[in-house]
Amino acid sequence: MEWSDDAYVLSARAYGETGAIVELLTETRGRFAAHVAGAASRRMKPFLQPGARVVAQYRARTSANLGSAQLEPVGEGPAALFDDPLALTGLAAAAAVAAGALPEREPHPGAFLAFEALSSAFALPDVWPAVYVRFEAGLLDELGFGLDLARCAATGGTEDLVYVSPRTGRAVSRAAGEAYRDKLLKLPPFLLGAQGGLGEGDVGRGLELTGHFLALNVFGPLNRPLPPARVWLIERLAAAGRL
């Protein structure tokens, strides 16, 4: 089995004294693990970091084997975020959520594109938290648990959608949801489209929304909590007054 693909490094764990088992989010093959020889070398360490963009050349004797990969860095990678503590936490959270949520060796090109968009957005401090929420919503979509925000689940209307059903993930209009407002999740307008705008508290509401469905549909069935990196991200955004 042999292929070459663009990828993001999601994690790298030391294996033996000089190697590492690296988890990659590839463009066309989804999440893939590979052994990388010489990972402890001075040349390779800088880009064996979560969020680093690489070109991976993978080779395995059979498809069932854990193969080995040769990685070539593309661009500056996570080093560009070293001076931005919030973005660094966001990057770690995105890598941890993608690594925990995506099944191995299942193509999810949308997840790769969402990660790519988020990586580019980290340069825009006011924007990336909302893009992060969209990234998680995109992951849910890729995994078949996408939020259905096109019309109200109760009335079929497309106006004034402000709630989401915590059970079905479908949007609910203000009028239809008023009686159940304490039970429904709040829908931040920016998730409805680019023209939705970003108001105060919207990022927090968005993270609550995606976190609920990630826990319900993705991490819960695997008997795993949401990644600690995501919890840290929310804590740090809250401390910085950015939720």
Added chain:
Amino acid sequence: MPASASPEIDRLIGLLAKLPGMGPRSARRAALALLKRREQLMQPLAEALSAAAEKVKPCSTCGALDTRDPCAICADPTRDRTLICVVEEVGALWAMERGGAYRGLYHVLGGLLSALDGMGPDQLRIGELTARARQGEAREAILALPATVDGQTTAHYLAERLAPSGVQVTSLARGVPVGGELDWLDDGTIAQALRARRPA
């Protein structure tokens, strides 16, 4: 399969093979070398190992390894006590000492914050560091942590935690290493070096 006829030798080989840089084959060679030079090498090594196992402990102040507590560095009156260099592990402390460019005190964290490995602030010696910054003569904390996602996340966290103590928090520069050629550097290092450029 046993490597020799004797269980004692097998145990020695098995233990040596667990050391960094050693595998079963090199452990066999090392065991043989030790057995051949029993008086000159094996006995002194056994005594040194026994003494180190018995006497070497982490310093209660900085976390470095020494036979004394406080360690030789913390007890040295010629050290600049206004500086605390924060390092991940004892190996990094030894690297700093090898250079001889630094004459202040140290603080060994015992790891890095890592969301992936579930390493939180409570598992590191961060409380001890903030206590030292509040109570001691420290004026500056130098964060000598790895230029990795975990290393820099830890550095930002420490900077926040140390801010109330009034200690100036600095970190090591990132960029072109001495003897480094641009042609061989990764894009990230070159970009960092460019951002941290200074008047020539």
